[in-house]
Amino acid sequence: MEKEIIKVRDKKFVTYLSSDDIQSQIARMADTINVAYEGKNPLFIGVLNGAFMFASDLLQKITIPCEITFVKMTSYEGINTSGNVRQLVGLAESIEDRHIIILEDIVDTGLTMAKAKNDLAAQNPASLEIATLLFKPDCIKEDIPLRYVGFEIPDKFVVGYGLDYDGHGRNLQDIYQLKDD
Numbered sequence: 055m056e057k058e059i060i061k062v063r064d065k066k067f068v069t070y071l072s073s074d075d076i077q078s079q080i081a082r083m084a085d086t087i088n089v090a091y092e093g094k095n096p097l098f099i100g101v102l103n104g105a106f107m108f109a110s111d112l113l114q115k116i117t118i119p120c121e122i123t124f125v126k127m128t129s130y131e132g133i134n135t136s137g138n139v140r141q142l143v144g145l146a147e148s149i150e151d152r153h154i155i156i157l158e159d160i161v162d163t164g165l166t167m168a169k170a171k172n173d174l175a176a177q178n179p180a181s182l183e184i185a186t187l188l189f190k191p192d193c194i195k196e197d198i199p200l201r202y203v204g205f206e207i208p209d210k211f212v213v214g215y216g217l218d219y220d221g222h223g224r225n226l227q228d229i230y231q232l233k234d235d
């Protein structure tokens with residue numbers, strides 16, 4: 055793959071995962087899900103904003119009956135020492151007795167997904183799994199099982215394919231890694 059250097063806002067990034075690699079890996083994830091969830095009518099829950107491209111491309115490769123909805127994890131400064139308090143918002147559907155697959159762009163410390171999973175588990179789904187396109191194993195702090203992982207990546211900031219830097223770069227087809235100077 056030809057390495058391309060691009061600028062997003064004030065930072066330089068270098069090509070890391072090509073669009074072709076991303077699409078092939080998503081196809082493999084979809085194949086596995088199609089087999090595992092046959093006859094279960096899964097409900098996919100995409101986490102906005104970052105997972106919108108992943109959710110769209112994965113769903114186009116799901117061939118079994120399914121549904122999709124989207125939520126947001128709002129983030130605000132808490133008054134306790136743990137700092138960031140997150141809350142899952144925007145879920146209109148009942149998920150009781152449903153087979154749920156959360157679609158996330160990237161799991162870093164795992165705190166966001168731990169909270170999302172906790173909030174959803176309270177509503178008694180039949181099953182609850184996470185599919186994440188990217189996973190940074192070196193950063194994980196919460197012990198959460200990730201059922202479907204696209205790529206394990208090093209602890210470096212990435213942008214593109216739905217992931218942003220300061221609101222920018224979500225539109226890029228490839229995924230780029232922050233360039234060391």
Ligand code: 5GP
Pocket residue numbers: 104159160161162163164165166167210211212213217218219
């Ligand atoms: P966690 O709660 O797992 O630490 O963080 C998950 C969230 O942090 C992701 O949904 C994403 O918004 C953000 N994040 C973590 N690492 C990266 C990264 O390398 N690039 C971008 N653009 N966002 C990241």
